[in-house]
Amino acid sequence: MSMRGWISRNFWKRARYRATEEVLREIAHFNPQTTPNPYLLSTLQQALEEVPYYRQFSSGNGSPGSIEQFPLLTRQHLQNQFADLQNDQISRNGWRGHGTSGSMGTPVAFIHDAIQHNWVRATEMWYYQNMVGMDLTDNPRVIIWSSSELLWGNKMDLSNRINLYLSQADRLGATLFTPAEFSETVRVINRRRPKLIQGYARCLYEIARYIQANNLRVHAPDVIVTTAENLLPEMRALIEEIFRAPVRDLYGTREVGFIAGQCSHGRMHRFTFNVHSEIVNDQGNSVAVGETGEVVVTSLHNRAMPLIRYSVSDMAVEPHQTNCPCGSRLPTFGDFGGRMGDYFPTAKGNMVYGFHFFRILRDENWIQSFLIVQTKIDLIEVRYVPAASTPAGPTHRAEERIRLVMGEECRVIWTPVDQLPPTQAGKRHYAISLPSYQAQQKRSGTN
């Protein structure tokens, strides 16, 4: 074992994870089949009694009733009701404020208490131990994330750096998607030889493309865990091929923590001990088995600021719940349909999934990176960083393929740019649909 590994195991791990041991024991004793979920019951009860925003939904007889009596909660509520969503009956000791990545637009502030913090950490530990088969704290890993230096213009603070060093983690930025950045990433992976690579799905996919295009050799980890973005099937296939390792998707949001994670059989198990999740229709009612709906989540351990039926802007299918061969009794999500904003409305009233454009453009080798923006119902703008001078033929070919799904009347504008701006956490969108574009315009107009 390396010196760094020894220090990590004997000092860092003990200090950092002491507080999660109790939570891990609770998770081990949690029975997913118990209904109603006792954590959910106490969350609803406490919210009605202790949180100004939720008091209005009290039935008056003191019982929490069912979760359906609560309306859906959006990012707008979080912004506008920020004060009223906070518990006004308990001490604010150990509360911490956070901002979200704003991958859907506006950054939002929210609060976690110390218990929520421990549950987030413990749930991650539990996932790696029980579903990935790896001790998160015992293995060298490389994290491919957004670079805070580039995004915020400042260095990561010292405690963060020490923490990463001691956890045997190397954190690499994938922010600008330049060849220099990619080649540095590959160099560090090959030098560190991590057992685990964690990172944003899109970043890993772009690095895999870079490795493939440049015919490089990269160290194969035991497993790759993607987070924070939808892992599309074709992205997964390429990442697995290039890194010669299985990819698992860990699903969560910063507001509520980890929601679900993929097991060795590829099913997305819902962490019902940490977050209650529902798949609902426009009216907020649960969809039937086989139907697609919006994912809404309820944090079960954040008494400081409980979020109940919070919309995370993802779509998923409600699957027929059957026993998973992996042995876990946690229920599962069906397929994820992608970010809601990624559906493009057409003049004819159809909806086109944004990933379709990704398919059209990813094979155009004269484009290094791109962002497709629907600025009008019949106008698509392709902002792209050119890899070579723009040839006429392929532009025409791509336009035809875009019209095929968007309609004959759809126009396409090609705008070469030097660089595509990352969103705040360095997550990249390759497609912005008309509703998302209009929402963005409205925000920048009112700010």
Ligand SMILES: [Zn+2]
């Ligand atoms: Zn399973």
